[in-house]
Amino acid sequence: MERQINFLRERQMLCAICRHQWAVDLDWIDRWDQAKEMCPGCGTTCEHEDSPRVTVDASDVALVDGKVAQLSWYHTSTQPDWPTRDFDPAAEFTPEARMRMGGDKRFAQWAARQCVKALHVGTYEAAVHNMLRRICNQADQGRQFYLYRVHLKSSVVVRKDWLIDPSDFMGDVGLAEVCPPGVDVARYLNYHEDPGRISLALGREAIDCVQQVAIPLPDAWDDEWVRDAVASLDGASDTPAPAPGKLSRFLPPSSPRAVLGRELGASLANRLPVNLRGKFTWAITFAEGEDPKQWAQRTSNLCGLIEGPSRVLAALDEAEVRVV
Structure with missing residues (x-):
């Protein structure tokens, strides 16, 4: 549903x-x-x-216990096989990184906590917001993201009522803290991503299957905007020039092309809901030396996740169903 x-x-x-x-x-x-x-x-x-x-809207269908498992839920991740069957939080950490986290003992404690974390799913809007937040706050700019449509098992036991967002400052919550024995799914009021809507904390075993698409989609959402942006950027110099006056002591040189790219991105962001503009602007920052066409297409595609969600849902409809 x-x-x-x-x-x-x-x-x-x-x-x-x-x-x-x-x-x-x-x-x-x-x-x-x-x-x-x-x-x-x-x-x-x-x-x-x-x-x-x-606060929650009393008309939210996710408040009806029997509807929770019937709804489509969403998640964004850089993992191409989420939810990973054999999740190893320590796999990408070098010995040096482990030492920076306090040594082997503390690192092992951290890794153990990661393995018992609840998974989070929410609305489509919350999933897009989550991706933009990660790009801004967790250095995930440039990484490939995937959007997952999540289908729950029909037999899941849903915790009664709903919770205030139980996540810590990193967005983590222990599964046992919200899903006691005999409970598979806990509803909570999401304050940060699609504020006011219900999201779920759950274990991997509550998920029946997922569908996945790489985002943003490859086809430009707004071809006219892309053409105009590329033409403007191609006509601007890519030679960095120092900032004027006293600012030159504090700011690195920036080319007219990069400045124009930031202006074009900010203009596009102004078409979006006000609570997404800052994160969107950060996510599409034009970097020195970046190819104008690639930047414009990706920026338009990212905007399309918000302005044209029906295209994304259609792509998910065609995606393979993977049983978890």
Whole structure:
């Protein structure tokens, strides 16, 4: 069962002080984060420790216990075989990296914790948001990402009610912390990715099968934008020049082409929902020496994940079903 994808949908806010609940759009939340809005019930702003936060929408179908396993869930990862059957968190770490993490004993403790972490799945919107967050915050720019459509086993036992997002600052949560014996799936209110929607914490055994596509898709979402961007970039000099005035002491030289690339990227980002613009702009940063056509096509393709999700769902419909 697919849900309608809508990055711009309204969110529900709930005030912890006066218990007032109301619907807002993303622009309101952006102003709220800048202390330019207040609770309509009691006048509290975001600066108060008990200030209003997004809460679940009572009409969310994921709140119905019997519907959880019927819904399509999504996840983004750089792993081409997620969820990996024989996951080894230590595989990519050199002896030097292990020492930087505190030595063999502490590294072994860290690796053991990784093996008992819950997996996370959520809405399509949350999966795209997760990819952009990883590119910005976890040095995953340039890595190949994969979008997974996740189908749960019909027999899964869903924990009653829902939790406040239990993840730590790294986005991790121990499976046993949220899924006690006899429970396969826990619902939680996602504060960070597709805020206000339900995401799931679960174990690998709760997943029946997945479908996978490499993202972004290879065909440009907006051919006209690509043509115009390439023409503009080809006409700009790629010779770095120092920043003007006193800034030259602090900033590395930047070419007119790179500056124009950043401007074009920012202009495209302004077409997107306000809560995605910053991460999107970071993800598509034009680097010195980058090929204009490759950059423009990839940037357009990345934008298409947000503006044209039906194309992505169609690609997933054609993808092989892999039993987990």
